[in-house]
Amino acid sequence: MITPQSLRIAVIPGDGIGEEVMPLGLRCLKAAAAKFGLALELTEFEFASCDYYLKHGDMMPEDWHSTLSAYDAIYFGAVGMPDIVPDHVSLWGSLLKFRRDFDQYISLRPCRLLPGIPSPLSNPGDIDFWVVRENTEGEYSSIGGKIFEGTEREVVIQETVMTRIGVDRVLNYALNLARSRPKKHLTSATKSNGISITMPYWDERLKALSAERGYDDLKIDKFHIDIFTAWIVLNPSQFDVVVGSNLFGDILSDLGPACTGTIGVAPSGNINPEGKFPSLFEPVHGSAPDICGKGIANPVGMIWAGQMMLQHFGFKDAAGAMMRAIEDVLAEGASHIITPDMGGSTGTTESLGAAIERKIL
Amino acid sequence: MITPQSLRIAVIPGDGIGEEVMPLGLRCLKAAAAKFGLALELTEFEFASCDYYLKHGDMMPEDWHSTLSAYDAIYFGAVGMPDIVPDHVSLWGSLLKFRRDFDQYISLRPCRLLPGIPSPLSNPGDIDFWVVRENTEGEYSSIGGKIFEGTEREVVIQETVMTRIGVDRVLNYALNLARSRPKKHLTSATKSNGISITMPYWDERLKALSAERGYDDLKIDKFHIDIFTAWIVLNPSQFDVVVGSNLFGDILSDLGPACTGTIGVAPSGNINPEGKFPSLFEPVHGSAPDICGKGIANPVGMIWAGQMMLQHFGFKDAAGAMMRAIEDVLAEGASHIITPDMGGSTGTTESLGAAIERKIL
Numbered sequence: 001m002i003t004p005q006s007l008r009i010a011v012i013p014g015d016g017i018g019e020e021v022m023p024l025g026l027r028c029l030k031a032a033a034a035k036f037g038l039a040l041e042l043t044e045f046e047f048a049s050c051d052y053y054l055k056h057g058d059m060m061p062e063d064w065h066s067t068l069s070a071y072d073a074i075y076f077g078a079v080g081m082p083d084i085v086p087d088h089v090s091l092w093g094s095l096l097k098f099r100r101d102f103d104q105y106i107s108l109r110p111c112r113l114l115p116g117i118p119s120p121l122s123n124p125g126d127i128d129f130w131v132v133r134e135n136t137e138g139e140y141s142s143i144g145g146k147i148f149e150g151t152e153r154e155v156v157i158q159e160t161v162m163t164r165i166g167v168d169r170v171l172n173y174a175l176n177l178a179r180s181r182p183k184k185h186l187t188s189a190t191k192s193n194g195i196s197i198t199m200p201y202w203d204e205r206l207k208a209l210s211a212e213r214g215y216d217d218l219k220i221d222k223f224h225i226d227i228f229t230a231w232i233v234l235n236p237s238q239f240d241v242v243v244g245s246n247l248f249g250d251i252l253s254d255l256g257p258a259c260t261g262t263i264g265v266a267p268s269g270n271i272n273p274e275g276k277f278p279s280l281f282e283p284v285h286g287s288a289p290d291i292c293g294k295g296i297a298n299p300v301g302m303i304w305a306g307q308m309m310l311q312h313f314g315f316k317d318a319a320g321a322m323m324r325a326i327e328d329v330l331a332e333g334a335s336h337i338i339t340p341d342m343g344g345s346t347g348t349t350e351s352l353g354a355a356i357e358r359k360i361l
Numbered sequence: 362m363i364t365p366q367s368l369r370i371a372v373i374p375g376d377g378i379g380e381e382v383m384p385l386g387l388r389c390l391k392a393a394a395a396k397f398g399l400a401l402e403l404t405e406f407e408f409a410s411c412d413y414y415l416k417h418g419d420m421m422p423e424d425w426h427s428t429l430s431a432y433d434a435i436y437f438g439a440v441g442m443p444d445i446v447p448d449h450v451s452l453w454g455s456l457l458k459f460r461r462d463f464d465q466y467i468s469l470r471p472c473r474l475l476p477g478i479p480s481p482l483s484n485p486g487d488i489d490f491w492v493v494r495e496n497t498e499g500e501y502s503s504i505g506g507k508i509f510e511g512t513e514r515e516v517v518i519q520e521t522v523m524t525r526i527g528v529d530r531v532l533n534y535a536l537n538l539a540r541s542r543p544k545k546h547l548t549s550a551t552k553s554n555g556i557s558i559t560m561p562y563w564d565e566r567l568k569a570l571s572a573e574r575g576y577d578d579l580k581i582d583k584f585h586i587d588i589f590t591a592w593i594v595l596n597p598s599q600f601d602v603v604v605g606s607n608l609f610g611d612i613l614s615d616l617g618p619a620c621t622g623t624i625g626v627a628p629s630g631n632i633n634p635e636g637k638f639p640s641l642f643e644p645v646h647g648s649a650p651d652i653c654g655k656g657i658a659n660p661v662g663m664i665w666a667g668q669m670m671l672q673h674f675g676f677k678d679a680a681g682a683m684m685r686a687i688e689d690v691l692a693e694g695a696s697h698i699i700t701p702d703m704g705g706s707t708g709t710t711e712s713l714g715a716a717i718e719r720k721i722l
């Protein structure tokens with residue numbers, strides 16, 4: 001990808017703590033842009049939120065696709081107010097639609113133990129791996145239905161759909177990513193012993209691709225998802241690049257960050273590698289209604305997502321500065337600065353985000 | 362259930378370390394039977410193993426159902442030799458067939474931090490919860506297929522199937538179990554924000570049942586499976602009874618035991634509560650080809666499964682003695698007795714199993 005001169009970014013705060021962390025994310029992005037002379041054009045949208053839904057009866061306007069297609073990327077907070085709008089309505093009306101309709105078929109999620117954050121594991125070792133998650137098909141199929149509704153005979157069916165194209169492209173992406181890393185180690189999440197059709201297919205394609213394309217230089221292994229989660233806790237430093245289906249990638253990319261202390265720090269890139277559609281960058285945490293309004297949401301996931309966005313477009317210096325700023329502030333670990341989820345006392349979204357912003361400048 | 366005078370038990374060691382831990386499980390069961398005057402009739406079968414498959418081209422003889430129906434319970438080791446027989450063939454030809462055809466619709470799995478075993482968590486707190494797993498339907502449906510095989514257009518589909526009957530009975534079982542516990546707390550695993558048909562149905566049935574049947578005395582909550590796995594690591598002592606679909610229960614019942622130090626200790630009851638068919642008791646760990654033949658497999662999962670079997674049939678004293686024996690030996694934690702997965706040095710399957718046997722007698 002050729003690094004563009006400027007970036008047009010659609011900003012969507014969404015709901016809950018999405019609205020609270022977004023301002024800090026933007027301040028850090030602007031700080032990096034100012035320092036490194038990048039032109040960022042930031043346009044905020046109020047759609048893709050439950051507030052919008054309550055006003056308009058839909059999560060987004062009809063022309064959302066063409067509106068957002070004009071942007072290089074989407075900088076996204078979080079969606080969901082489950083007490084008011086069912087989660088599957090709000091999510092399938094926004095985030096999951098973006099992922100599918102903008103063909104953001106790679107979800108890329110770093111899992112890294114940052115300096116200064118206490119891990120819940122007594123011997124975490126050096127946790128530093130990438131989760132590569134299939135992001136458009138699989139278990140998140142949205143097809144299926146209900147029959148004999150409201151009776152004893154009621155049956156509900158949902159289909160997991162895997163396509164050759166969908167599986168191969170995410171496996172190839174993960175294989176290439178593993179090749180670019182010093183450890184050259186790829187671990188695939190499966191469940192082919194129990195889920196007897198789609199999961200053996202996933203295994204089969206990994207075997208075929210790694211043979212066909214000559215990935216002999218890589219160490220490739222696989223774990224069933226049940227024991228995989230056990231290994232994440234028992235020995236997380238064994239992982240380098242991890243690849244999984246939509247659901248398994250979802251699970252591993254919450255569990256992994258939990259082992260690094262808090263999921264509040266984890267970012268996520270929803271990437272359309274060809275750049276045909278905008279990619280989307282967001283924190284892994286959701287709208288977190290339980291802590292919303294308290295001003296204590298961890299802004300690091302949002303800021304790190306912005307860092308990934310700059311990195312994605314090749315703005316290496318700016319991205320590097322943002323990452324160093326995050327690491328430095330966390331390493332200092334001042335308890336009046338860092339948020340409670342990381343062991344802070346009086347630290348807030350504002351204090352932590354502002355401290356990172358200052359380090360960037 | 363009326364406690365029977367004697368038990369007829371079908372013994373199926375299976376493959377790999379299943380064959381190594383089974384003898385110790387049997388010795389401990391026999392010790393408990395001798396001490397408390399129970400009549401146990403133990404009949405060993407070589408089918409439901411990959412060795413049997415290699416000889417006969419099938420995992421089990423045609424009349425397996427009628428043969429095993431004559432027993433009160435099945436005491437089961439582990440199945441799988443993935444280098445020789447694909448896992449979905451061996452498992453769907455044995456264990457998963459038992460669960461479905463003997464309508465063992467409850468999988469019951471304790472997750473408890475035993476004295477003396479080091480947890481990988483630095484602050485595990487008091488981990489002590491039950492996983493109640495749906496065991497016959499859901500994601501383990503075995504229906505679906507492949508189209509456009511071998512071409513670019515290849516599509517593979519697997520259907521998750523939930524029935525009103527299947528969902529209600531496992532939720533009711535879990536609700537009742539929660540009611541019998543001091544904390545009276547049930548947590549349901551869901552993923553209704555992403556898996557948009559079956560999982561909202563699961564949530565809906567839990568809501569309906571807990572309202573209909575007046576479970577106001579219980580604390581009932583739910584987590585999406587991704588954040589659920591994170592909470593298991595960050596705060597496992599919050600859980601009391603956990604209920605999940607076939608797949609989610611599978612994941613939580615490996616991850617939970619990992620947080621208690623090793624999945625080698627965890628047992629599993631596959632229960633047909635009506636007693637129309639035999640229930641099956643097994644360790645949670647599988648055949649573990651990687652450590653097979655070394656004599657170091659942890660026998661506690663197998664022994665504890667035997668303990669659950671006696672408990673299930675109401676042999677409380679014998680079951681109590683077995684549990685105390687396990688706890689005492691682990692609490693002593695002699696490194697020449699306990700197996701390496703629990704921090705032992707020269708301990709083996711034999712030394713640990715024999716120590717527990719001696720304590721029972």
Ligand SMILES: CC(C)[C@H](C(=O)O)[C@@H](O)C(=O)O
Binds near residue numbers: 194
């Ligand atoms: C071996 C496998 C099919 C099985 C399952 O997935 O149910 C196992 O993991 C378990 O938990 O009993």
Ligand SMILES: CC(C)[C@H](C(=O)O)[C@@H](O)C(=O)O
Binds near residue numbers: 091096250284554555
């Ligand atoms: C909010 C939810 C639908 C989403 C997902 O399951 O993908 C989230 O958990 C994530 O990981 O991005």
